[in-house]
Amino acid sequence: MRKILVVEDDLRFQRNYRRGCHHELQQKLFDFEFAASGEKGLEVLQNDINQEIALVILDLKMELAQIDGLKFLQETSDTPLIRPIICHTAYPDKIKKLDQKYLSNVVCVLPKGNNQPQLKIIKDIILFWLRFDLDKILTHPHRELLNYEQVLDLIKSFSNQRKISLIKDLISDMSYSDLKEFYKDILPCVKSNLDSIQEKNQKILRKWVIEQIKAKVLPSSIPTDNLIVYRIEESIRGSKEKTKYYYLKWFDKKEGKDKSKYLPLNIAASLPPEFRSP
Numbered sequence: 001m002r003k004i005l006v007v008e009d010d011l012r013f014q015r016n017y018r019r020g021c022h023h024e025l026q027q028k029l030f031d032f033e034f035a036a037s038g039e040k041g042l043e044v045l046q047n048d049i050n051q052e053i054a055l056v057i058l059d060l061k062m063e064l065a066q067i068d069g070l071k072f073l074q075e076t077s078d079t080p081l082i083r084p085i086i087c088h089t090a091y092p093d094k095i096k097k098l099d100q101k102y103l104s105n106v107v108c109v110l111p112k113g114n115n116q117p118q119l120k121i122i123k124d125i126i127l128f129w130l131r132f133d134l135d136k137i138l139t140h141p142h143r144e145l146l147n148y149e150q151v152l153d154l155i156k157s158f159s160n161q162r163k164i165s166l167i168k169d170l171i172s173d174m175s176y177s178d179l180k181e182f183y184k185d186i187l188p189c190v191k192s193n194l195d196s197i198q199e200k201n202q203k204i205l206r207k208w209v210i211e212q213i214k215a216k217v218l219p220s221s222i223p224t225d226n227l228i229v230y231r232i233e234e235s236i237r238g239s240k241e242k243t244k245y246y247y248l249k250w251f252d253k254k255e256g257k258d259k260s261k262y263l264p265l266n267i268a269a270s271l272p273p274e275f276r277s278p
Contacts, residue, residue: 001028001030001031001052001247002029002030002031002052002053002054002057002130003030003031003033003048003052003053003054004017004030004031004032004033004053004054004055004057005032005033005034005035005041005044005045005053005055005056005057005083006032006033006035006038006056006057006246007035007038007041007056007057007058007059007062007069007072008034008036008057008058008059008062008063008088009035009036009037009059009062009063009065011066011150013059013088013112013149014032014034016119017032017057017119017122018032020119020120020122020123020124021119021126024123024126024127029127029130030054030126030130034040035055036065037062037064037065037067037077037168038062038065038066038067038068038069038071038072038075039065039066039067041056041058041067041072042067042072042075042076042081043084044194045076045081046081053083054083054084054085054129054130055083055084055086055125055126055129055130055163056076056083056084056085056086057083057084057086057088057122058072058073058086058087058088058089059087059088059089060087060091060092060094060095060196061089061090061091061094063100069087069089069094070094070095070097070098072108073085073095073098073102073103074098074102076105077102077104077178078101079103082105083105085105085106085107086107086108086109086110086122086125087106087108087109087110088110088112088118088122088207089109089110089111089112090111090112090113092109092110095109095224102233107125107127109127110122112276120162120165121166126274128192128196183277196219200277201274202229202230203270204271204274205227205230205231205232205274205275206224206230208225208270208271209222209224209230209248212267212270218248218267219241219261222250222261223250223252228250228251229250229251229254230248230249231248231249231250232246232247232248232249232271232275233246233247233249233260234246234247235247244268245262246262246263246265246268246276247260247261247262247263247273248261248263249261
């Protein structure tokens with residue numbers, strides 16, 4: 001089983017990692033190995049003969065340790081002990097004091113603070129790292145952190161719910177002026193994306209309608225000229241057993257009103273997935 005080595009002297013954070021990844025641990029996607037000091041962490045890596053440890057989560061400041069997080073980075077750099085490292089620390093500025101050569105395996109620096117969002121990010125990074133080839137991700141030895149393209153790829157792998165949560169977390173501590181600027185910039189961007197998605201979906205739906213008319217599944221009386229805008233609406237009926245009903249709707253310019261065609265379930269089943277709810 002792949003393991004995540006956590007070099008952390010605070011037992012609260014050790015517990016938080018386990019709680020935050022409870023479901024993944026139950027599914028045995030990975031397991032944690034904890035070390036309360038840098039020297040213990042090095043010992044674990046030296047004994048990792050089968051290369052089970054895929055990633056290290058590292059605290060930088062450990063009061064009672066002979067080897068703290070900064071020395072740990074120096075000890076593991078350019079050695080067989082090297083692993084991708086997430087620095088999760090209350091002192092992120094300390095890492096700037098290190099020579100660049102010791103940062104080649106640091107993929108992310110996360111400041112300790114709001115635990116819940118941070119733990120979600122760490123969990124997503126863990127799952128991302130276990131899913132991809134580490135050698136291909138660590139592209140070159142002269143970068144300070146994960147580059148923009150890699151961060152973007154990582155975030156794209158998140159669920160939509162996590163993406164929205166991340167955006168909320170990122171804007172929560174913005175200044176008033178920055179937030180106003182963000183609001184001004186994001187509205188046209190969102191509108192542009194919505195228009196693009198709507199145009200794409202309209203083409204998909206139009207193609208489906210024409211195919212169904214040609215197959216004589218839908219009546220030929222449904223107009224198909226390019227000025228017609230189609231949409232699918234669904235309603236749920238039934239007090240006990242909920243049943244979904246689908247309708248194809250379009251605007252008839254000649255009569256100046258909306259028209260609709262009920263789609264029986266056997267026809268609705270062939271709708272493109274963009275227009276069917278689970």
